Amino acid sequence: SLQIRVRSTSSLRSLDRTIVGDVPFKDRHIGPNDADMKEMMGTLGYENLDAFLREVIPDRVRSNRSLNIDPPDGQTEAEVLDSLRKIADRNDSSKKSLIGLGFHNSITPSVILRNVLESPEWYTSYTPYQPEISQGRLESLFNFQTLITELTGMDFANASMLDESSAAAEAMSLAFSVSSKSGAKSKKVYLVDKRVHKHTIDGLQGRARGLGIDIVLVDALAADLDGAEINEVIGFMYQYPDTEGCLRSYTEVCAAVKAKGGIVCVAADPLALTLFEPPSKHGADVVFGSAQRLGLPMGFGGPHAAFLATIDKHKRRLPGRLVGVSKDRLGNSAYRLALQTREQHIRREKATSNICTAQALPANVNAMYAIYHGPAGLKKIASRILLLTTVLKLGIEAVGSGRIVPSAHGAEYFDTLVIEMDDAEQLITAAENECGFNLRRVGAHAVGISLDETIGLTDIAELLKLFAGFSNYSKLISDSFIEELVNKALVSGRPNFLKRSDEFLSQDVFNKYRTETEILRYMNHLKSKDVSLASSMIPLGSCTMKLNATTEMMPFTWKGFNALHPFVPPRQATGYTELIQSLEKDLANITGFDAVSLQPNSGAQGEFTALRMIKNYLKSISEGDRDICLIPISAHGTNPASATMAGFKVVTIKCDTRTGYLDLGDLKSKLELYGSRVGVFMVTYPSTYGIFERSIVDAIDMIHEAGGQVYLDGANMNAQIGLCSPGELGADVCHLNLHKTFCIPHGGGGPGVGPICVRSHLSRFLPTHTYAPFADKDAISPVTSAAWGSASILPISWTYIKLMGSSGLKKASIAALVNANYMARRLSPHYNIAFRNENGLCAHEFIIDVRPLKATADIEAIDIAKRLMDFGFHAPTMSWPVPGTLMLEPTESESKTELDRYCDALIAIRGEIAKIETGISPRAGNVLKMAPHSQLDLLAEQWDRPYTREEAAFPLPYLRERKAWPTVTRIDDKYGDQNLFCSCPKF
């Protein structure tokens, strides 16, 4: 027979590459083509790219190695999709996981899948800091908040947390901050019921250590809190239903804790809350949990939105983002992010939380899921699950195979049963191998089963057959047997205990979009209000709003990646293992480090994780007294916040106000001052001012000489790949934002992944996880609910790297530098470019300093930002890192045409400002002060402005063809903060 099935050899593959065909992906990803690049070099006055690069990046910083990505020239989109399918196929998505523990099978309605999760208009938008062009997603997040307050019975909920684990930690922090604000600094004990999920308790440990809290596990059922130690208690946490499936109220324990000023925090299942009394009835001050089962796939752990809600009294302590209602210039109501002044970029080391990127996109899916089902629909789904659980319980009792936990204690149950039986191990094995079910191993002699909205009677029948096989039950598990059980369950009904009786979700929005047509139009209408990368460039400095290519995004919604429970046996997830290892390898290569953890699900989470590791490392080398973290004043607010949370004291290092460079003198004097207390130096490179600082290597050397570790904030990695690297600079650790540099879209404020890359001496401290196949004895406790945080978006970054290859990645970095410098050059006759290096160049971003315009024209950064909306553009980063300025990062993905269009807009605005300066336009009520202009505003009957309607709407010709409208006029921030509405009032 023929011997012909030999697939591609690598030599044929590279020969094949020499035969040009389709445009390579890198040229789809990178905006300027070679001719554009040449033209831009001309504008900048350089012979060629090399000459330019030599003047952007200091020699001592520039890398002299090549990246080592396989294949070096990148795969084609077709090839990479093929590889991904094979990887996805190696994950066993055919098994039905009934493991529970916060992760459940769930049905994402197709219409929401396609029109939100797979829609670039939703997933490529940024956090809605510019509310006038973000009313769509703000409304949706507001719906999420309303959903959560209604389900939990709390007064305020934020716009999502990273996951249940970090929400638990934030709840504890809130309790801590309440008690320390009340002067009780000595209180340090946090009681946690032992029936909280183990991985949630694990996730609390790192945060507790950082804050100096003692976590005390208690059996809340038996707890006798009359003793003296109750005075030490900052709070008490329990779960509802708990890890054994029981719902209990613990009213007495709660009352005792509260009587002494403690805070009650409850981890709750949002679907259970549709049928069971909300914890607000039992004294809860904080309710948190994961909203995953409201319409999101498990995704091997994430991304999912968690929620955190609290009572009115603590509303200003809610971490993260909060959408509120305010009004615009015309008095129309409008959404915006409320209480922004609480954020860590303002409060820095005084912040109590470091959460920045959250889970906006998943939260929007949750909100739409709830809107589509409505209160009655959600109740029906939950009731069905409860009924099936009852049927299963009656069945197991009938076949007599084990002792069931919820009934034993007289507690209520919802979807989870724990069955104690000798043969638990064997049953779990049989379930996996013979029935295709993953059940939960609860110790050696119990099995857990959690049902969900995908389960039917057929599954129940199979489960009962399985149990019957492990008991003495000899009769047939027939259809009529099942029918009897169903009738019995129906007849017995539900006890009144803990039964929810109040109405919830009666608001209009949850009761009118019941058909696919209606919800499609609602989602479509919301997205039409927003500016995203699908409409125009978003040059947010430090945010790297680059292309999120469709090929990168596709695997995220494939079953092979999104159907897996995070705690399946590793043999069922070999595709993920392969992808994760490959991504870790490439990221280590790119950063010049030795080991990587993909666990942290945001940049800030990465910071916290790495700092905890450094803490433990220092302790391990008997340098545990090094408790100081040096941070330049220009750092992102999450740096000092993370450092504080990790147990460091923050000392600020100055920067030169003229050059933006790190003040090495100040660094030196702080090192002298704090000497052996210096634990770590956290620095962003290229600096947040957008400069490749020459002195970085000196600074790093100084820290190392002083015995400290160097942490490099990798937010600006997009300027570096293939050109230099944190590892080569000499740093010990860095975090990356895959949702910046590596193409995970921002999703309107998350999800993200913030991996940490470390030098070998730190690798044994990389975080572990209860359900992960790795666990170094020195590993720090986990920071996320799942071992690999937001696993199902890792294929995005993997795909990007494989598509670009070494050469493409490097080319992208260069284009990012060229694009930024080209824009700076075009704008420099019109605006003051704040910081440049000695050759007059910036890195991949730059700051325009508009502060002088305050005096000459009464114009501030915000006026320019709002006027840009009239040009169809999103503003640059406002007032960070320097207050009153604008920072632009075009990224490599923007074409020269688009850069020019943005420059033209800014130049036209400068012209409008000049008219104010010369007195042609008034200082008040001019087109900038009145910006942005909505349709309602411009079509008003009366018109007595010093400019025409057309000047307001179409200041440049391209707008006549392509205009994106702000849907409201300028929003009143103060009014909104003073009158805080963060959820829909009852209908």
Add this chain to the structure above:
Amino acid sequence: SLQIRVRSTSSLRSLDRTIVGDVPFKDRHIGPNDADMKEMMGTLGYENLDAFLREVIPDRVRSNRSLNIDPPDGQTEAEVLDSLRKIADRNDSSKKSLIGLGFHNSITPSVILRNVLESPEWYTSYTPYQPEISQGRLESLFNFQTLITELTGMDFANASMLDESSAAAEAMSLAFSVSSKSGAKSKKVYLVDKRVHKHTIDGLQGRARGLGIDIVLVDALAADLDGAEINEVIGFMYQYPDTEGCLRSYTEVCAAVKAKGGIVCVAADPLALTLFEPPSKHGADVVFGSAQRLGLPMGFGGPHAAFLATIDKHKRRLPGRLVGVSKDRLGNSAYRLALQTREQHIRREKATSNICTAQALPANVNAMYAIYHGPAGLKKIASRILLLTTVLKLGIEAVGSGRIVPSAHGAEYFDTLVIEMDDAEQLITAAENECGFNLRRVGAHAVGISLDETIGLTDIAELLKLFAGFSNYSKLISDSFIEELVNKALVSGRPNFLKRSDEFLSQDVFNKYRTETEILRYMNHLKSKDVSLASSMIPLGSCTMKLNATTEMMPFTWKGFNALHPFVPPRQATGYTELIQSLEKDLANITGFDAVSLQPNSGAQGEFTALRMIKNYLKSISEGDRDICLIPISAHGTNPASATMAGFKVVTIKCDTRTGYLDLGDLKSKLELYGSRVGVFMVTYPSTYGIFERSIVDAIDMIHEAGGQVYLDGANMNAQIGLCSPGELGADVCHLNLHKTFCIPHGGGGPGVGPICVRSHLSRFLPTHTYAPFADKDAISPVTSAAWGSASILPISWTYIKLMGSSGLKKASIAALVNANYMARRLSPHYNIAFRNENGLCAHEFIIDVRPLKATADIEAIDIAKRLMDFGFHAPTMSWPVPGTLMLEPTESESKTELDRYCDALIAIRGEIAKIETGISPRAGNVLKMAPHSQLDLLAEQWDRPYTREEAAFPLPYLRERKAWPTVTRIDDKYGDQNLFCSCPKF
């Protein structure tokens, strides 16, 4: 061992259904809920639905059976997706088909896949008859036309044809109409080169028979056309490259044909045209072909856009739709459908083509593919294919396994080789079983191979190993052997013969969207100009613009359905076979007929097919003289056009102008007049006037008594499912529009599927196909290029039926009737409802007669249609079936809220008209005459209109929150037709 893997029994499944969980799909699909229905019954004055139905549908028409869909209560969305995955898995999509014959592997760029093919804004829009709210897709279709004219070298191209086969027939028709218009009615011979694809020639037969044309197959290489018969020739057709892969110019044959007034028609491969001289150089008058390989998956045959292009002289003979440029009221250029007066709904039996629904969505994908690659990119893709073909050719020559056709004749080749060899059969079998390639069987002793853009050197190496196995070649097919071949191919280069040297596609649009970001924004910008079902209801009478649910749409872009070549061995397509048989069964059940063909790819194509079958049936029972087709005056224009094309003479039957009912008296007298010549009666039921006519059964009886057949146009099937059926009414055949009743989206003007359902006496005449496993000796010749026309959209209708079940389908019909009657009732105080039954009720649609407003206010239907755009709405069907009226069909998918919003808009417009009638507004220049209003129009500095800007833009409050803007003002149709521009001028 355990015996536990028994899956769902049907009794458990139905028990499961009794436990309510998620909202059933039917309640997602149907707009009004039970409470709404009750309220609407109240408005209409009926106790309950039964009472209402009794008065809508005559007793003698109403069905007394239940539908028999499995399962009767419908599957859930999750279940149906599960079933579909299993079906898709039974198709073998792992094989690489190199069969060619007009179907090639192709890469749909992911960004186009997601943002056009999978985007409801693109796929749910209607044919752009209302251009002011369709500028996006009009621009895209215009780009398609430009693409085609540039590639073919012709002057005019239309906006797509159904497929290559029907394009061939249309080309022949064009030749026929040219020669008959030139007075040469006796000319009847159409020469077709024998190297045209066999299935294309097959597809010509039916049309030729209908028109009385003799197709004469010739060997154009050998043809000696100096004989006398050349005078009889209306045209000559050849293929480029031909079915053996050869490109030749036949300049002399063409010249000879043209010298006698004949028309030269060329079937061309659009990708080959990027490298080879366009047929315009060789004398072609018409060039047609399939654009599939420009970015569309093969989809087991379709849907794909075919193209048809011609020279200036024949531009007004182009069938189908043609997008042209005109200008709007402000003088801005604007796109629109040109030459609408040529359409068959105007010309009826005088039309030369019946094409109505075409392939707009696929054509848009083709256009975007070309825009994304640009001329250089397309050439590179084609050059790579040509190079690989050369390598393969050199390799096969080197291993010495067979005689290769293209070289033998000294012709050029592009992508296809035909290799004559004794072992062809065995080689094809080995290719399939051992290498995973489907090769083409060319007779018994030759094999065909067509390469495409997905092929690489690895594939070439495998093919050569395969060939080596069938020759005496004993050396290894090593990488270096391949490398030698590549070098040889590169060195030898291309001969100049037939080499394309002119520039093409130099227009701006094909040269500026080269990055993913840029094309994403372009596609996004275009779609933002258009109104689709994703924005608001589109109550186009007779068009059934209902929900196209996402779950229905998803399988269409799955590999398991879209990767199959239509001519694979049936064993590789068992999933399709199962799905097709199941769909045929359900459609037969729904229509009350015995057999179904899913081949026709539009309603009009279905009409033609069925009429051809009836012709042959009549002949078979020796009634071949029955050449008359009776058609009511109210029929859709495609009916008489199809009848003429099928060889019938059309006789028109009157309708009562007051009731709209068929004039039975006229029918009787025509039957008396034509007696034994009556072949068929074509009627729409419920009538096009939107009434369930009581007399239909009488009419059918009369026809049958006269010996004729009854054809029921199923466009209005949406009013009938589960309530009555063509079969029970007594008809012999009907066609369905799956793109109306069965949820295939309209795609902006296609694709569609027009199955025919027949009584058993007609079943043996159902169309056959060369490459299909069915072929009754009486079967008529095929009407499409592939056996099942647009196979890959059949899952949409299958899914709809399975989701709805018998009960859901019936409920949908009822809701369609209720919705229409509710709207009619709400509008009746304000507008004259033209036709109603004796109980004052309509069926699923109704006509408002606005003709009297001409006299009272100088307002016509078009003014109301355009003013509706200012309200964010698409107009109803205008001027059909009654000139000067508007016909509304809300469908069951619209909610009561949306119906009310539309009624409110129409009532508000009536109020504006009343103001004209009472002299408050002027008769000219009022808000209706000036409608629609664009942003540019309303923001103009000057304002001297008799209404305010706000009145123009926001006539009702909801528009302040949700406004869709027409992007141009009213378009000047006459100007556009007089100055016909249908493609972009050269840059």
